[in-house]
Amino acid sequence: MPSCPLKIAIFGNECQLHNERAIARVVQCLAQHKAEVYVDEPFLDYLRQSGNLPTYPLTPFTGNHFDAQLALSLGGDGTFLKAAGRIGQKQIPIVGINMGRLGFLADVPASKAEDALNDIFNGEYRIEEHVVMKVEAGNEPFGGNPFAVNDIAILKRDDASMITIGVRVDGERLITYQADGLIVATQAGSTAYNLSNGGPIVAPNTNALCLTAVAPHSLNVRPIVLPDNVELQLSVESRSHNYLVAIDGRSTKLVQGVDIHISKAPYVVKQVRRNNQTYFTTLRNKMMWGADSRNADMPNSHSEEG
Helix, strand or coil: CCCCCCEEEEEECCCCCCCHHHHHHHHHHHHHCCCEEEEEHHHHHHHHHHCCCCCCCEEEECCCCCCCCEEEEEECHHHHHHHHHHHHHHCCCEEEEECCCCCCCCCEEHHHHHHHHHHHHCCCEEEEEEEEEEEECCCCCHHHCCEECCEEEEEECCCCCCEEEEEEECCEEEEEEEECEEEEECCHHHHCHHHHCCCCCCCCCCCEEEEEEECCCCCCCCCEEEECCCCEEEEEEECCCEEEEEECCEEEEEECCCCEEEEEEEEEEEEEEECCCCHHHHHHHHHCCCCCHHHCCCCCCCCCCC
16 A cells, blocks of 8 residues: 555444444554545444544545545445445445454454554555446436446345246347346355355356346256356346346336346456455355364364454
8 A cells, every 4th residue: 555644435334333342443543554534424423423433533425425545344245335336436445344244245354454454554465356237227227326246136026926037148048037036146246145046156256147046936947157248138027017126235116118238337346355365265154155064173174264
């Protein structure tokens, strides 16, 4: 990192009843490094009400009106995704400090936040890039943010009946799903909603998308992995004549008859990783991947903390 004061933007969840002291330690660490700190205004108001903030200049910002060289996400994976959406094409690297529950994207434990920040200020880190998807559907603005880091889900709404989803890949027919929905997940999102529905885990730098049906009404439908540079066209039919599109959990109701187009966005999300933090370590520790009591006494079977 540069020797001049580092500009840092902080995003957070305003429901952190047991994390005020951990957040105060983060701010204190930034103060020790003489960083210029900017905080999302609703989160800053929440922190000031908690009364645990150290005395240090904190500048509020709203919307996308901020500039920084580094962003901190204080919360869980949902907070990280919201921060990524706010940052958008600014290409500001994000550090995910986990103050939520699972914390797969937010992979720095709150107890290790100061160590991680010290490493970053000393230049001991690496940048991992996440592919972003863009969704288009007629003139629907999707709340001004049609981009997804994790997944885009097409889901039934207002009816117990299934929906029909026809899929074309680069113009060629792939399949017509009869299901409760369809998940289009990036590599980063492969361990989220995709995994919960039986989709595959995709390792970093694989450049792939996963298509995974939600409760398909067929024994012959299985998830499929596609290159992440394809263009998808989805045609949806529903008995209720409408359905939901969830972009990283942000839901919008659409009316059938308008095709959905999904493609690779023109930018990536940059995430700061500690040099000693690996994907497979996180996969084992956070997701309990491969856990087997029969291996408890075998070498290298114990969990490692990132």
